[in-house]
Amino acid sequence: MDNLSARRAKTLKDIAELAGVSVTTVSKVINNYSDVSDSTRAKVQAIIHKESFCPDPVASSLSGKASYSIGVILRYNPVWGLHHSFFYKVMFGLGRRLGQLNYDCVVFPDAWLGEPVDYLEKCVRRRVDGVVLMGVDFDSPNLEALAQSDLPCLFIDIVGDNYPGKNGYFLAWDHYQGACQAVDYLYALGHRQIGLLGGLPNTYPARSHRDGFKQRLSQYGLAIREEWIAGDDFTEESGYYAMKTILQQSSIPTAVVCQSDATAVGALRALEQAGLSCPGDVSIVGYDDIEVCRYTHPALTTIRQDTLLLGRMAADTIIECIREGCAPREQILPVSLIVRDSCRRIESNA
Amino acid sequence: MDNLSARRAKTLKDIAELAGVSVTTVSKVINNYSDVSDSTRAKVQAIIHKESFCPDPVASSLSGKASYSIGVILRYNPVWGLHHSFFYKVMFGLGRRLGQLNYDCVVFPDAWLGEPVDYLEKCVRRRVDGVVLMGVDFDSPNLEALAQSDLPCLFIDIVGDNYPGKNGYFLAWDHYQGACQAVDYLYALGHRQIGLLGGLPNTYPARSHRDGFKQRLSQYGLAIREEWIAGDDFTEESGYYAMKTILQQSSIPTAVVCQSDATAVGALRALEQAGLSCPGDVSIVGYDDIEVCRYTHPALTTIRQDTLLLGRMAADTIIECIREGCAPREQILPVSLIVRDSCRRIESNA
DNA sequence: CGTTTCCCAGAAACCGCTTTCGTTAATTAG
DNA sequence: CTAATTAACGAAAGCGGTTTCTGGGAAACG
Numbered sequence: 001m002d003n004l005s006a007r008r009a010k011t012l013k014d015i016a017e018l019a020g021v022s023v024t025t026v027s028k029v030i031n032n033y034s035d036v037s038d039s040t041r042a043k044v045q046a047i048i049h050k051e052s053f054c055p056d057p058v059a060s061s062l063s064g065k066a067s068y069s070i071g072v073i074l075r076y077n078p079v080w081g082l083h084h085s086f087f088y089k090v091m092f093g094l095g096r097r098l099g100q101l102n103y104d105c106v107v108f109p110d111a112w113l114g115e116p117v118d119y120l121e122k123c124v125r126r127r128v129d130g131v132v133l134m135g136v137d138f139d140s141p142n143l144e145a146l147a148q149s150d151l152p153c154l155f156i157d158i159v160g161d162n163y164p165g166k167n168g169y170f171l172a173w174d175h176y177q178g179a180c181q182a183v184d185y186l187y188a189l190g191h192r193q194i195g196l197l198g199g200l201p202n203t204y205p206a207r208s209h210r211d212g213f214k215q216r217l218s219q220y221g222l223a224i225r226e227e228w229i230a231g232d233d234f235t236e237e238s239g240y241y242a243m244k245t246i247l248q249q250s251s252i253p254t255a256v257v258c259q260s261d262a263t264a265v266g267a268l269r270a271l272e273q274a275g276l277s278c279p280g281d282v283s284i285v286g287y288d289d290i291e292v293c294r295y296t297h298p299a300l301t302t303i304r305q306d307t308l309l310l311g312r313m314a315a316d317t318i319i320e321c322i323r324e325g326c327a328p329r330e331q332i333l334p335v336s337l338i339v340r341d342s343c344r345r346i347e348s349n350a
Numbered sequence: 351m352d353n354l355s356a357r358r359a360k361t362l363k364d365i366a367e368l369a370g371v372s373v374t375t376v377s378k379v380i381n382n383y384s385d386v387s388d389s390t391r392a393k394v395q396a397i398i399h400k401e402s403f404c405p406d407p408v409a410s411s412l413s414g415k416a417s418y419s420i421g422v423i424l425r426y427n428p429v430w431g432l433h434h435s436f437f438y439k440v441m442f443g444l445g446r447r448l449g450q451l452n453y454d455c456v457v458f459p460d461a462w463l464g465e466p467v468d469y470l471e472k473c474v475r476r477r478v479d480g481v482v483l484m485g486v487d488f489d490s491p492n493l494e495a496l497a498q499s500d501l502p503c504l505f506i507d508i509v510g511d512n513y514p515g516k517n518g519y520f521l522a523w524d525h526y527q528g529a530c531q532a533v534d535y536l537y538a539l540g541h542r543q544i545g546l547l548g549g550l551p552n553t554y555p556a557r558s559h560r561d562g563f564k565q566r567l568s569q570y571g572l573a574i575r576e577e578w579i580a581g582d583d584f585t586e587e588s589g590y591y592a593m594k595t596i597l598q599q600s601s602i603p604t605a606v607v608c609q610s611d612a613t614a615v616g617a618l619r620a621l622e623q624a625g626l627s628c629p630g631d632v633s634i635v636g637y638d639d640i641e642v643c644r645y646t647h648p649a650l651t652t653i654r655q656d657t658l659l660l661g662r663m664a665a666d667t668i669i670e671c672i673r674e675g676c677a678p679r680e681q682i683l684p685v686s687l688i689v690r691d692s693c694r695r696i697e698s699n700a
Numbered sequence: 701c702g703t704t705t706c707c708c709a710g711a712a713a714c715c716g717c718t719t720t721c722g723t724t725a726a727t728t729a730g
Numbered sequence: 731c732t733a734a735t736t737a738a739c740g741a742a743a744g745c746g747g748t749t750t751c752t753g754g755g756a757a758a759c760g
Contacts, residue, residue: 021709021710024710037707037708040709
């Protein structure tokens with residue numbers, strides 16, 4: 001059983017002995033110091049490769065270098081119910097990719113109840129090389145300290161413009177295009193009267209989505225009727241009441257596009273309760289492509305955000321940012337339309 | 351800004367100076383060594399408390415002691431779609447509780463694609479103090495090495511009897527009682543003809559659930575009709591086909607209890623397709639209380655498993671196991687019935 | 701040919717904590 | 731009152747790396 005006893009990871013010292021050099025030299029090779037001759041460097045590197053050696057992350061971080069770990073700040077929000085699997089997938093994609101890059105991620109859940117956690121303190125203690133924030137909404141004071149610190153931070157799926165960071169990286173979806181795709185699709189089906197079930201109005205996703213929505217309507221020469229635009233946040237409840245409000249108008253749209261699948265589900269409920277059918281009376285396009293879309297009646301046509309991809313991008317971005325120290329920036333990921341059963345073709349009556 | 355520069359965590363040395371003793375002594379106080387006088391101990395402890403000092407986990411683990419970190423092995427399974435938020439919540443509950451106990455968790459996602467990860471190696475390198483496994487199904491050879499190692503392992507929501515560990519802890523739900531509650535409820539509503547939509551037959555959850563189901567039926571003097579028992583696994587597809595199979599029988603049950611909400615959703619689809627209504631023709635009790643239950647038509651009556659509680663218990667258990675080194679054992683958590691709209695009262699016709 | 705550089709390599713200190721081991725002072729025994 | 735224990739503390743050597751600093755040998759210089 002070399003499994004039990006001999007199970008001891010190789011150390012710098014082992015490599016040094018194999019190569020017939022000092023520990024110092026091996027370390028220098030690894031850290032790309034210049035004062036190593038080409039021949040020694042090659043010799044050492046050969047052995048490192050042969051033994052597939054990788055410096056101990058714990059020791060490495062203790063001596064002030066990379067810990068090869070990324071902090072992940074998670075948030076649990078009862079309101080997001082339907083959305084949690086979204087985060088799970090992002091997180092999985094992130095973790096998996098990080099693993100490939102030889103990083104691990106350590107998660108810091110939000111406190112949720114009780115005293116708030118000091119993210120910065122936790123990150124410093126764990127010596128993480130960078131931080132990824134998911135589903136945070138900037139209401140925590142402790143978040144700001146983190147964002148203002150020297151630690152590279154990556155904000156995912158941000159909600160809110162006023163992020164506190166000076167050095168934040170953003171990963172977001174192209175909500176503008178998402179809205180465009182929804183409108184394009186509905187227009188192609190013959191819809192000319194289209195409403196919007198929005199999320200938290202002043203947030204980045206909601207606003208860019210709304211902008212895309214209005215842009216397309218204008219482009220097609222359709223009227224933007226403010227009474228067909230409703231909604232407070234991204235929850236199912238909000239969708240329900242928003243739809244109800246719209247249904248009280250003297251004339252109602254033939255289709256609505258939603259800013260989340262949860263609102264779409266709420267809209268569905270409002271329609272049913274009003275004795276209307278989807279897509280018979282009103283067509284609906286959701287947003288997010290969470291699991292439930294497939295199980296609603298009718299199954300929801302929606303805009304997919306590839307969560308595993310997002311996770312992978314997040315990993316690549318934060319690592320690059322750590323290694324290259326690149327400047328803060330924002331990355332926008334494409335979204336795609338997933339057609340299911342919640343939209344119907346309309347006879348020309350524009 | 352003591353934020354920036356003075357932002358350096360206290361070290362043993364700082365405490366030692368404040369207390370006027372040596373670093374060694376402080377360390378001994380922390381690690382409960384006996385060769386410290388009561389008075390010094392008290393003095394040092396006072397300062398530790400005052401400064402709310404906690405030894406650096408990285409340094410501590412490097413010198414062979416606790417790393418104050420727990421490894422979490424996550425699995426992403428496309429088949430579990432609807433179930434992912436379940437894991438998210440468990441994980442959140444786990445992480446939050448661990449945080450309270452001053453532990454952090456580092457996650458190791460399953461490889462999913464590409465070469466499998468060597469869990470044991472990862473855990474050893476990260477020097478985690480224990481491991482929690484969620485949603486694994488023991489098909490990975492590398493899992494076995496972990497379970498056979500000296501690392502305390504905790505298996506959550508296990509699927510399968512033949513877990514490979516010699517020192518595993520289990521945290522599971524009381525599926526037996528879950529089934530009983532479902533049957534009791536249906537019986538009280540007047541149902542006398544009850545079927546079962548099962549999951550993977552030879553797994554622990556499925557079998558204990560089935561046992562409870564049959565026990566209750568017998569207890570009430572109801573016939574156990576094998577042709578009303580169907581299902582291959584816990585997916586929506588399985589539920590769909592299982593329900594279809596049952597509907598093909600000459601007589602059909604007035605109610606079915608399911609071993610997962612996903613199967614219940616599938617059953618709902620099969621019913622609708624057959625032109626039958628729920629709960630009009632067939633009542634359904636789900637299992638798990640995942641988010642979708644609230645959004646199906648009708649909303650699903652189901653058996654709730656408190657995921658946040660599970661996470662918390664997992665944290666407490668693994669920590670206790672690490673600290674006290676207690677013997678492997680199995681903990682069974684209670685479940686509870688959540689009544690919604692998928693069951694109806696039946697007039698007496700037994 | 702003797703000096704001054706430059707190039708490489710290794711010794712040593714350090715990161716923050718644990719643990720062994722030695723030392724001193726106080727206690728008990730003889 | 732001395733000898734043998736015992737109690738209490740601290741110096742020092744790790745853990746596995748990183749980094750500074752020192753020094754020897756070869757090349758370049760006068």
